[in-house]
Amino acid sequence: MTDLTSFIAGLPKAELHVHHVGSASPRIVAELAARHEGSSPVPTDPAALEKYFEFHDFAHFIEVYLSVVDLIRDAEDIRLLTYEIARELSRQQVRYAELTVTPYSSVRRGIPAPAFCEAIEDARAGARRDFGLELAWCFDIPGEAGLPSAEETLRIALEQRPDGLVSFGLGGPEIGVPRPQFKPYFDKARAAGLHSVPHAGETTGPETIWDAIRELGAERIGHGIAAAQDERLMAYLAEHQIPLEVCPTSNLRTRAVADLAEHPIGRLVAAGVPISVNSDDPPMFGTTLEQEYAVAAGLLGLDTAGVAELARDAVRHSFRSDAGKAELLAEIDAYHENYG
């Protein structure tokens, strides 16, 4: 372990862009597969599962992702998945995480919305009690499922309003899924006090980010790396302090960037754009939040002080209460001061 790696490993952190199902590690998938043995193609043996998780290409990634989705069939699966994700985050010293959850997929598969929300809230209480981790939810619209999914996601958010819910999002593909059509749903979610956090500018250009800001009232942007192509947009993001949730390894795996060396994170930071570093779908992309901090440190040339500041920025950009932010910032300060 290098000095920086061990510093990152012990550093208290906040995670702002990580997906629920996309966080299912081989260990968690094995547990889910064991609950549904005989009715799923997913192997239950951990060694076989490691092989199953070796992606050949993006189509294979989608196939594996969907077979994991198929394992989430009842409220207990949801509770187990969420609680075990919290365990894995806490092992990386994550103290606060906004988990992007797609209730539409589960409700459409037959899990009633109240049972779904009860399951995630049960896991949230367990995470706080057992791991000292505070979870929060971003309910996101799966863009590829269109306006009916937006309607349903909004309905679940407003009718159930679980305690941990802080924001409203939009994920899935950007190509062929223009952001402005979702404006009425974001308007209602924002009117109800939810923060707006759509994905934009991951696989399409800066115009999608402008749309997310102008039409959806984005307060933070999922990915947003295409902003680096537009000086005016970078200046706008800097002036209005609209942070980007940057996930470097995800961008590499989905081919949004051809090579990590070409990743625009350095240009964004140089232009004063606020950023946090995040892991997106960590086991599926073969990464962890710790690994993303190491990658970002390499790209930005950061030492321990720089990495600590990166961790503070994630806390500052979060939707946690002011008291919760102050507590975590103080913990980061203390860790940094006492390190080495």
Ligand SMILES: [Zn+2]
């Ligand atoms: Zn994402």
